[in-house]
Amino acid sequence: MSARTHPRPHPAAAPGGVDIRLPWWALALPTLAFVTLLVLILNPVDAQAAAGDPAITHLVERVQQLITR
Template sequence: MSARTHTRPHPAPRGGVDPRLPWWALALPLLAFVALLTLILNPSDAQAAAGEPTITHLVERAQQLIAR
């Protein structure tokens, strides 16, 4: 006795993956990137940077390198 196979009602996309992304798949990483970039460019807004002079110095050096 052979078993029946189920067929799909519509053809599968090429490569087996739907190429379209939901809106949040691009929006969330972009939002995280912008938030981290803002903290790097303005370290005075980051509360943890005030207690660590080494981290503050490192962020200032990164700002100088980016500004070049």
């Protein structure tokens, strides 16, 4: 008497390929963290408290102007 085989619940991945599915938050959280850090870096209120090279200050202000357009 032969044993009955059970079908696989999910189709097998293509040979040589990888089937990866990420949840929505796996992309949303790093994006949110990046945007938050970028906003903290470009915040003009905190930029005036630091005494740094004027060229860097002008560069940061220029980048901020380009982003806010």
